[in-house]
Amino acid sequence: MPLIDIDLLGVPAFTVAVGEDGSFRYDGLNAANTAVSGLTKAMVVGRTPHDYVPAAVADRLVANYRRCVEARLMQEYEEELDLPGGHKWWRTTLSPVVGCEGRIVQILGLVIDITEKKQAEIELRSAAFKDPLTGICNRRRFERDLENAVAKARDTGRPFTVVLADVDRFKPINDTHGHGVGDAVLKAIAWRLAAGIRDTDRLARIGGDEFAAILSAGSEGAIAVALDRLRGKLAGPLRIGALDLIVGVSLGSALWAPAMSTDDVMAAADAAMYRQKDLRAA
Known part of the structure; x- marks a missing residue:
C-alpha cells in the first residue's frame, strides 16, 4: 500500500517503494500519468524497472532512484524514454519519503512531458x-x-x-x-x-x-x-x-x-x- 495517495494528484505521478535491501519496486501510478505515458498500474505496480523496460533503460532509472535515496534530497533531471504512449522526453522530479525510523522508504516521482520543448531545442541547434x-x-x-x-x-x-x-x-x-x-x-x-x-x-x-x-x-x-x-x-x-x-x-x-x-x-x-x-x- 503506497504511503502517498497519488491518485488525488492532478499531475502525472508515480511512487517507488524502497526495500530494506535497496531494491526499487513501483507501488503507485496515477491516472494523469497513464494519460501521458500510456503506462497502466497493471504494467508497473509491483514490478521493478527491470521487469518492464530494457536492461539499459532500467539501469538508468535505478541509478536515478539510488541517487535520490543516497543524497536524501530532491532530484530533478530530463530523460528520454520509449513508453507505450510513444517516444518522449520527460522532466522528472524525485522526492524521498522518510519513514518513522528515519529510513527512506519511498520515492515520489512527478513527471512533465517536455517533448515539444526538446524537439524545438534540437531543431534550433540543427539550424544553428x-x-x-x-x-x-x-x-x-x-x-x-x-x-x-x-x-x-x-x-x-x-x-x-x-x-x-x-x-x-x-x-x-x-x-x-x-x-x-x-x-x-x-x-x-x-x-x-x-x-x-x-x-x-x-x-x-x-x-x-x-x-x-x-x-x-x-x-x-x-x-x-x-x-x-x-x-x-x-x-x-x-x-x-x-x-x-x-x-x-x-x-x-x-x-x-x-x-x-x-x-x-x-x-x-x-x-x-x-x-x-x-x-x-x-
Missing part, C-alpha cells in the same frame, strides 16, 4: 549548425568538428585529413548570370562534394564559395585516392536551368600531424589549395 543555402554544415559546426577531430587524433594517434575546395572564378558567374544561378552552382557543388566523401566524413560550407571536409584518410596514398574520387564527382558541366556551366573547383589537402593545431592543419590545406588554384590558372 546548418548552412541555409546548401543544407550542409556551416563554418561554426566545421570548427567544432575540427576541434573534436584533433582531440581524437591526439588521443588515438590516428591522423585525419582536411580538404579545402574553392570554386574557381565564382564572381564572374554571379556577375554574368545573376546570384540565383550563383546560388544554384554552390548547391550543385555541395551535392557533388557530398557524393565524393564517405558517410563518416564531414563536409561544410565555410565561406561564400569555399567548402571544407574532414576525411578519415590517414596516409598520403589514401588522400590521393580521396582527391581523385572528389575530382571525378566534380568533373563535367553543371546543368543550371537552361545553362551548361563548366565550373572549376580547386582542391587542397593537409594530413594532420601530431604537432598540428586546428589552425595549423587549416593553414596547410589552404596553402595547398592556393597552389592548386595557381596551377589551374597558369
